[in-house]
Structure formats: structure tokens, C-alpha cells
Amino acid sequence: MKKLLILAAFLCGSIVYPLPAPAADAAHGKALYRTYCTQCHGLSGDGKGVNAKQLSVQPRNHQDRAEMSARTDADLFKAIKEGGQAVNKSILMPNWDGNMTDDEIHDVVAYLRELCCAGAK
Amino acid sequence: MRTVIALGGAALLTALSIGSAAAADPPANIQKDCAVCHQMSGPANADLTARQTRKGPPLYFAGNKFRQDWLEAWLQKPTRVRPAGDFVPAHTATGPEGDVVDAATLSDHPVVDAAAAKEIAAYLMTLTPNTALLEKEDYTPGRVPARMGAMDFVKFKGCGGCHKDTPKYGGFSGPELYTAWQRLQPPFIVSYIRDPAAWEPRSLMPNKHLNTAGIHKLANYLRTIGEKPEKAK
Numbered sequence A: 001m002k003k004l005l006i007l008a009a010f011l012c013g014s015i016v017y018p019l020p021a022p023a024a025d026a027a028h029g030k031a032l033y034r035t036y037c038t039q040c041h042g043l044s045g046d047g048k049g050v051n052a053k054q055l056s057v058q059p060r061n062h063q064d065r066a067e068m069s070a071r072t073d074a075d076l077f078k079a080i081k082e083g084g085q086a087v088n089k090s091i092l093m094p095n096w097d098g099n100m101t102d103d104e105i106h107d108v109v110a111y112l113r114e115l116c117c118a119g120a121k
Numbered sequence B: 001m002r003t004v005i006a007l008g009g010a011a012l013l014t015a016l017s018i019g020s021a022a023a024a025d026p027p028a029n030i031q032k033d034c035a036v037c038h039q040m041s042g043p044a045n046a047d048l049t050a051r052q053t054r055k056g057p058p059l060y061f062a063g064n065k066f067r068q069d070w071l072e073a074w075l076q077k078p079t080r081v082r083p084a085g086d087f088v089p090a091h092t093a094t095g096p097e098g099d100v101v102d103a104a105t106l107s108d109h110p111v112v113d114a115a116a117a118k119e120i121a122a123y124l125m126t127l128t129p130n131t132a133l134l135e136k137e138d139y140t141p142g143r144v145p146a147r148m149g150a151m152d153f154v155k156f157k158g159c160g161g162c163h164k165d166t167p168k169y170g171g172f173s174g175p176e177l178y179t180a181w182q183r184l185q186p187p188f189i190v191s192y193i194r195d196p197a198a199w200e201p202r203s204l205m206p207n208k209h210l211n212t213a214g215i216h217k218l219a220n221y222l223r224t225i226g227e228k229p230e231k232a233k
Helices: A002-013 A026-041 A066-070 A073-082 A102-118 B025-036 B048-053 B068-074 B114-124 B129-134 B146-156 B187-195 B213-225
Strands: B002-003 B015-018 B092-096 B098-101
Touching: A026 A102, A026 B048, A066 A102, A073 A102, B025 B114, B068 B114, B129 B187, B146 B213, B187 B213
Parallel strands: none
Antiparallel strands: B092 B098
């Protein structure tokens, strides 16, 4: 039993970012998304935010089901928390760890799943 | 009767008038009138809804942030510092080719006369609750070659995504930065880049975790592009 507990602790410790907690609040994620993300990703999440035309790399279209389905929740969490460079994307996507808590970033990820994939596209 | 009000280039503002009581207690009246659109007393507000609905930037640490001469001049001839207002989503609309600034939702800051501007600026400079943050910084302004600075600002650090470093180039969501050096105290620039949330918990600016040399390089670039020509050497 003790070995199992040690193994479990080791495995947990090896996970960099856990999946969103079941309690992730997509509605709060929507409010956070509006606050921090829409300036580049657009009011509707289409990647055409007010800053987009000035950017040398275009922001991700979060309505793109195929693109977004290719990203795990952990990928999205890491990109938001640590910025684009952390996932081999553009530096123009900044790290938001100074603005949102981990729980809040999970809420944004939950909202992104609604945005990309809740409706039929 | 004189018209007074607050700061914040993109704020939705309503002109108020101060009656005879103003002369009796100017700070109280300035405080009250500015508070129509600006947070005038601490502590910092971390509430998300408050950030989404606020009309102008907080002024309760104005004395730690602004240069008095800029405040005094700007109040007499205010221009929009934040192209898309204080809360960008409230001032953008979706057009056929993407989101654009919705100018119809933006209001101009009221103009005040010279005497009122002097009085308001002097009062705002007394609001200094964050002096300890500035005292953490040890920054001696320097210079950076403009081209190198621009490359650092735009390409390496990504600041140009949200901020304009020239009137024509840069994003719309952050305050214009080609006037930042004239507007802001140098230690504030450094401190805010180091940790925006220390000043505003719901700042829309990310903390890039830059080292001190990197922060000073950006501040020097703002000096290079923003310093008044007569002071440049």
C-alpha cells in the first residue's frame, strides 16, 4: 500500500498541468475572456480582434473547431499561462499568469471549449 | 462657475460644475468630481466586474504615476491616450473585416481652464500611496538606439501588439506610448512593466517577467521616442 501511495504521488508530481477541474466555470471564463483575450482574439473569438491587423502573426481563431480540437486542455492552459513561446507559438501571445489565477485560466479553457465546439459547425 | 473633472483619455465622462463650495474646499470637490469616473481612494480593486465597467483609470495613486506638468497641460487640452478606451471590449465593434474601435462609444475628457488645471494637478500629485513600489526601483534613465529599441519593443517583447510607439504604428488596446515619457514618472514606468498587477490587480497588461536590464531597456526606448525635442541631446 505504501508503495502504491508513493507511486501515486510520483505520478501526480510528474503531471505539469492537470486537466480542468470539473468545477471549471465556463461562464466566469467567458467574462475573463472578454476582459483579457478579445483585444486580439476578437469579440466573437474569430481571431480578428481590434489589435489583429497590427500583428505580424494572426491570433488563433477560437471558433475553428478543427484547430481547437487538435489542442488538449493542457496545451491551452499552458499557452495561456506561459504564453505562446511556451508552446512553440508566437511571442505576441503573452503569458497571463500575472493576471489570472490557475483556477481562472481553467475557467477560460472551459469557455474556449464552448466557443469552439459547443455549436454545430 | 468652472467645469472640472477627472483624467483618462478614453473615459466616458460627464461634465460637472463646481459651485461656490469649490473655493472653500478644493481637494474635497476635486476628489468628488473625479470620482464620477475614476477610483480616487485605495485599496486597489481586484473585482473583475469593476474593471469591466470602470470609466477611467484609477487616480488614487496619480502622484506616483504622472508628471505634474503633463497633468496640468493635458487637463487644459485633453487628447485620447487610450485609442480604444479604458475597457477595450466596451469600445469595439465587429466589422466586416474584424473588430474596430467604436468611436461613437468614446467620449472626450472635459477641458478645464488654466487655474483649475493647476489646482487639480497639484492635488493629484499629493495622492501617493504607492511610493514604496517606486522606491524598490533603481533606474537611471539612459538611451537606446531608436531602431534597436523599436525591434526590442515590437519583435522581441511584443509590446507593439497593444501599444503604439508611433502615432501610426502599434495596437489599439493599450495606452499610446510615444507620449509615455512626457506623461509618466520614470520609476513608475519601470515599476509598472515589472509588475502591472502590483498597481492594478486587474491590469490588462501581462507581466512578462522581464529582468531589470530588459525593463530598463524598454524604459529607455520610451525616453528615446518620447522625450521632448528641446530636452534631447
